Amino acid sequence: MKTCMGCGAQSYRIESKFCQKCGRELPTEENSPNINICTNTDCVWNKSKFIYPDDARFCDVCGSPTAYAK
């Protein structure tokens, strides 16, 4: 879930890039510690912003630690 920094509206769609209410650009996954993604920027899962379960510690494609592994 992303929260708009402008009006506080929340978007449940991870693909959302802009706020539905005010049009402000939403924070990216890199700025949000609440999403467990692969930390390897060359990894296809990182590029596609695939979200791992909270208990996942390593990417199953490239073996890099996920965001929650730190």
Ligand SMILES: [Zn+2]
């Ligand atoms: Zn907004």
Ligand SMILES: [Zn+2]
């Ligand atoms: Zn990966």
